[in-house]
Amino acid sequence: MRLDAFSICHRYDIITAVDSVSVSLESGEFIGILGPNGSGKTTLLRVLAGVLKPCAGAVLLDGEDIHKMPPKLVARKIAVVAQNGYIPFPFSVRDMVMMGREPHLGRFSRESRRDTDVVSQAMTATGITHLAKRSVLDLSYGERQRVIIARALAQEPGILLLDEPTSHLDPGYRMEIMDIFKSLSRRKNIGVMAVLHDVNLASQYSDRLILLNHGRKVADGLPEEVVTKENMESVYGVDTVIQTHPVVGCPHVMLVPGSRASGQVEG
Amino acid sequence: MKKRLVMLLLLLFAAMVIAAGVGAVTIPVAEVISILLGRIPYVSKWIPNMGIENAYATIILQVRLPRILLAVIIGSSLAGAGATLQGLFGNPLADPYIMGISSGAALGATIAISFKLPSVIPGLSSVPQAAFLASIATMTAVYFLAGASGRVSMDTFLLSGVVVSSFLWAVMSFLMMVSGDSLREIMMWLMGSLSNKGYAHVKMAAPYVGFGICVLIVMARDLNLLCLGDDEARNLGVDPLPAKRIIVFASSLVTAASVSVGGIIGFVGLIVPHTMRMVVGPDHRLLLPSSIIAGGIFLVLADTIARTLIAPCEIPVGVITALVGAPFFFYVLKRRKR
Numbered sequence: 001m002r003l004d005a006f007s008i009c010h011r012y013d014i015i016t017a018v019d020s021v022s023v024s025l026e027s028g029e030f031i032g033i034l035g036p037n038g039s040g041k042t043t044l045l046r047v048l049a050g051v052l053k054p055c056a057g058a059v060l061l062d063g064e065d066i067h068k069m070p071p072k073l074v075a076r077k078i079a080v081v082a083q084n085g086y087i088p089f090p091f092s093v094r095d096m097v098m099m100g101r102e103p104h105l106g107r108f109s110r111e112s113r114r115d116t117d118v119v120s121q122a123m124t125a126t127g128i129t130h131l132a133k134r135s136v137l138d139l140s141y142g143e144r145q146r147v148i149i150a151r152a153l154a155q156e157p158g159i160l161l162l163d164e165p166t167s168h169l170d171p172g173y174r175m176e177i178m179d180i181f182k183s184l185s186r187r188k189n190i191g192v193m194a195v196l197h198d199v200n201l202a203s204q205y206s207d208r209l210i211l212l213n214h215g216r217k218v219a220d221g222l223p224e225e226v227v228t229k230e231n232m233e234s235v236y237g238v239d240t241v242i243q244t245h246p247v248v249g250c251p252h253v254m255l256v257p258g259s260r261a262s263g264q265v266e267g
Numbered sequence: 268m269k270k271r272l273v274m275l276l277l278l279l280f281a282a283m284v285i286a287a288g289v290g291a292v293t294i295p296v297a298e299v300i301s302i303l304l305g306r307i308p309y310v311s312k313w314i315p316n317m318g319i320e321n322a323y324a325t326i327i328l329q330v331r332l333p334r335i336l337l338a339v340i341i342g343s344s345l346a347g348a349g350a351t352l353q354g355l356f357g358n359p360l361a362d363p364y365i366m367g368i369s370s371g372a373a374l375g376a377t378i379a380i381s382f383k384l385p386s387v388i389p390g391l392s393s394v395p396q397a398a399f400l401a402s403i404a405t406m407t408a409v410y411f412l413a414g415a416s417g418r419v420s421m422d423t424f425l426l427s428g429v430v431v432s433s434f435l436w437a438v439m440s441f442l443m444m445v446s447g448d449s450l451r452e453i454m455m456w457l458m459g460s461l462s463n464k465g466y467a468h469v470k471m472a473a474p475y476v477g478f479g480i481c482v483l484i485v486m487a488r489d490l491n492l493l494c495l496g497d498d499e500a501r502n503l504g505v506d507p508l509p510a511k512r513i514i515v516f517a518s519s520l521v522t523a524a525s526v527s528v529g530g531i532i533g534f535v536g537l538i539v540p541h542t543m544r545m546v547v548g549p550d551h552r553l554l555l556p557s558s559i560i561a562g563g564i565f566l567v568l569a570d571t572i573a574r575t576l577i578a579p580c581e582i583p584v585g586v587i588t589a590l591v592g593a594p595f596f597f598y599v600l601k602r603r604k605r
Contacts, residue, residue, distance in 0.1 A: 075504030
């Protein structure tokens with residue numbers, strides 16, 4: 001499975017959020033999207049998911065225009081883990097994960113044995129089986145995030161789009177969840193594209209990084225090629241020291257305090 | 268899941284039997300049951316002929332049953348529409364009247380009463396007919412004012428409903444002020460009452476309610492996803508806009524139909540779904556049918572109290588639903604906390 005976006009633009013009224021960005025994602029690949037606040041990361045992800053229509057360019061899912069496909073077909077191939085949304089009612093964890101089967105169910109059909117099995121597997125993979133009957137509203141932030149991930153897995157997608165899946169999580173949870181995604185992309189050959197705020201986390205887990213600034217793609221390549229002193233300076237406006245992670249071998253960023261004087265940097 | 272629905276259906280039948288037996292003439296339970304079941308084809312074969320007085324059968328079938336059926340229809344639609352809109356807005360405070368349908372019906376009824384409009388359907392007063400037409404017109408107006416042909420947020424919908432509704436209430440208040448001696452009749456209608464209603468009313472409301480409720484039940488799974496927000500619904504394969512349109516249309520239709528025959532009966536559409544959510548959980552596939560049945564039970568019982576408490580006088584059933592509903596709701600909330 002592959003997802004290709006060709007020179008996508010998106011505007012909110014007169015503000016251009018995404019400006020001719022092209023990306024492609026293949027099965028088994030793990031791509032991190034980096035960029036400062038307001039650089040168009042989330043908008044790009046929503047366009048790729050088919051939620052937003054681009055004002056120019058096209059997104060092809062296995063060669064088919066995603067914005068012309070019925071949402072149900074898209075949802076069988078692409079799952080999205082958005083930033084924690086508002087859940088108005090106390091759905092049980094199991095019900096919540098079962099919602100991931102929706103794209104596979106017909107209008108009048110009921111859940112089959114297979115649907116139940118897929119849901120159980122998804123809950124095992126994210127380690128939430130013991131929470132099955134609890135209400136999602138009673139869970140901690142990290143547990144809730146795992147429920148949403150399990151729901152995405154229940155969709156049996158070929159592609160996972162993640163919008164800051166680990167923000168608000170402590171380092172332990174953060175690593176645990178990133179490990180889940182990494183192993184999914186390896187074992188199940190799922191293509192993962194994750195919007196991340198944490199440059200080091202992104203560098204550590206991604207096969208490829210894309211750096212956005214003001215809606216434009218400013219760098220695209222291996223972590224070593226993207227996480228450079230120059231890029232950090234020009235995009236984030238910070239002075240950094242970049243070293244190699246002693247265990248993983250990826251570039252690791254250390255901020256030099258006080259390097260970004262207010263007013264010195266735009267955006 | 269099925270067990271609970273069957274239980275609720277049995278409770279509904281029990282409520283109907285009690286309601287049919289209670290009144291100026293008290294009729295024993297066994298006889299009520301045999302009269303009711305004796306009217307159902309196929310089932311009637313199994314009912315022994317107990318030599319029931321004809322008068323009993325007349326009282327039940329001609330006087331009490333149409334009113335009970337009406338209570339079931341109205342209670343079900345209000346509770347069903349309430350559960351639906353609470354899901355759609357993701358807000359447990361939503362009720363069937365939130366989008367202004369009731370104000371349309373109220374204005375229609377007020378016009379029919381104060382100008383003594385002639386009836387179009389024989390055997391049915393002009394009031395429900397005018398109320399129904401006006402509420403459908405209101406629903407259409409709210410829909411187009413909200414710009415529903417393009418992308419529309421539920422907030423815009425709500426606002427548009429509030430605006431249309433306050434405009435209509437203003438017109439209605441003026442009409443009430445100049446209406447003179449029909450004021451009392453208008454007030455009775457506004458408070459919601461099932462007195463002086465017959466099979467004609469049942470026949471008028473039933474098709475719309477039946478159709479609308481079926482649509483809502485079919486859309487239950489979509490509702491589960493829609494209450495999580497548009498993006499989430501879409502990412503899980505439900506196109507939010509068309510789904511919302513269908514759901515808003517169906518819930519408006521059942522509300523309009525039941526308000527036009529029963530007046531503005533409050534509280535049912537708010538507390539029944541809320542209570543059922545605490546009992547059966549938030550999954551709309553179970554919540555919707557349970558609310559629909561429980562709404563019927565609640566209104567049948569409330570109406571029985573309304574007509575018997577200070578008999579021969581009648582209390583508007585809307586007064587009872589609020590009087591009984593509010594404390595009961597409190598009890599449920601408190602028990603829920605444990």
